[in-house]
Amino acid sequence: MQTSAHAAPRRALTVLTALAAAVACMVPLAGSASAHGSIVDPASRNYGCWDRWGDDHLNEDMAEEDPMCWQAWQDNPNAMWNWNGLYQNNVNGNHQAAVPSGTLCSGGHAEGGRYDSLDTPGEWKTTSIGDNFTLNLYDQASHGADYFEVYVSKNSYDPTSEPLGWEDLDHIKTTGSYAPAQDIQIPVSTSGYDGRHVIFTIWKASHMDQNYYICSDVDFG
Template identity: 65%
Template sequence: MTHARPRRRARRILALLAATVTLLAMPLAGTASAHGSVIDPASRNYGCWERWGHDFQNPAMQQQDPMCWQAWQDNPNAMWNWNGLYRDNVGGNHQAAVPNGQLCSGGHAEGGRYRSMDTPGAWKTTNLGSTFSINLYDQARHGADYIRVYITRQGYNATTTPLGWNHLELVRETPRYAPAETYMITGLNKGSRTGRHVVYTVWKASHMDQTYYICSDVNFS
């Protein structure tokens, strides 16, 4: 009887240690809770999270969705934090803050967490018609000083070439939005573009000097 109590205490300590190790090993899913992104047409990292967040260890991802697979291998938190791809204190000088080839990662924002978003390849696309809308989800209700929507020029190949500012054409700059959960930008026109393109969204939040840089892969029918 004299040894039973210490043994029970040791088992409790071991159970607590095992639970702690399990929690530390889990992805930081809870961190994706404070900012926002374009959810339709889905941004690269939101799309990967939407398709694979519940099944991110499935080896089938490598064959079925290779661009998401390389992103999960590089840094899973780029997807768990799908709404945190932003830079502070840009001062409106976006081209200086975000170099060519790094547009989809916001210039290697957050210490390079999102660098896999810059990798050219066959990212999953959203099919769009001649006119289309953008649904930007502002989870934290930051508001927007403006939202700029660009589309890649005809002839740009997203499967082989990292995105640069020279590949983009500005098609819309919105006025200011009061804080809300979603912003719908309607009546966007693809022009003469056909096939695979990137819709690039620059969202300047209103709560501080904070700017989001968002790549959405699309296919214009």
Template identity: 55%
Template sequence: MHQQNPLAGDRSRSSLRRPLQALVMLFAVVAGALAWSTPAQAHGTIVNPATRAYQCWKTWGSNHTSPAMQTEDPMCYQAFQANPDTMWNWMSALRDGLGGQFQARTPDGTLCSNNLSRNASLNKPGQWRTTNVSNNFTVQLHDQASHGADYFRVYVSKQGFNPKTQSLGWGNLDFITQTGRFAPAQDIRFNVNTSGYTGHHVLFVIWQASHLDQAYMWCSDVNFN
């Protein structure tokens, strides 16, 4: 009578397990990637006047390997070289649980990166591209997940501060206004009224989101004319 080799059965089961294990590992990798990328799709930034990261992404995101960036837009070039994720995740420059202690927990020289080390390239002084504005202009937030806002705080760098050569600190800013609340929406706009500014300045905006204690801080380079 023919007797079945028990080792053959083990080999057969093992050969079945290998592709199943590979599928499980592939699923885990894909699920992990989705879990990592989802938060980056759930936030926003000031799109006008464009923040530094958004301006770099909008201008060079589809052409980020172009050698022309180094000469035409050196500040975006150094940012892409330092960490491309700064631009790809232009919508996720947030910190949790600051409790409104923005100045105490954001050292001078780290304002434009919201004190996030991965975005440190945004703090560097230099020839950042500017958006032309008048003394009275509109700020536009694109909020992908419609968080709403408890408020926005708006500052402008002091007359005489040079964004091309100086890193931004709290003492370099004039406080302009704090808004009221905004209901959840993907597009939020508010007016800013200033006077006495000319030339290249940094517009510094803090967005206190409504859904959680999440604070976003950005620098936009503007040219008052």
């Protein structure tokens, strides 16, 4: 079913706190005190890398077993430790201007380029899904949502060879608002997709003009 080892996010955040203390001398945890959220199933790229390797991120076996995560950890470990902080403020709904094509998975070089490794094309680990699936947002801060925009990459797009652009996406769904909660589930219905794709989710939080840009790698089978 799911290829990501999706443990309960609350347990995961407890582990994150302990690991953060253990590696504080090696990794500056920018913004860890003001955690936010991400899509944890199907796992976003950086949440998946943290979930699989956060307790073993110095293991050189990652380079062969999970090379896309390896390059991300080498580029900037904070992209994984801060998997819940990939956002831009004050976008005013103009997402395509704030996040140019080729930078969608990094949120338009969000946080000074912290997440740029997520734009790198390659064989990211995927989650197996069907035509009808559910996006699970975990939001530690319970911001709620004004809306979510959900996209699926086109059949003509190859995520292993090119960065994701707006022209590569099919718009699937715009939701209504969601009340503040730590766990939000968004049902999604699609048809006509098979094999490897990217689910691109925009989460507009309710508490302010704060916009999250999230890439999840999936396999429709």
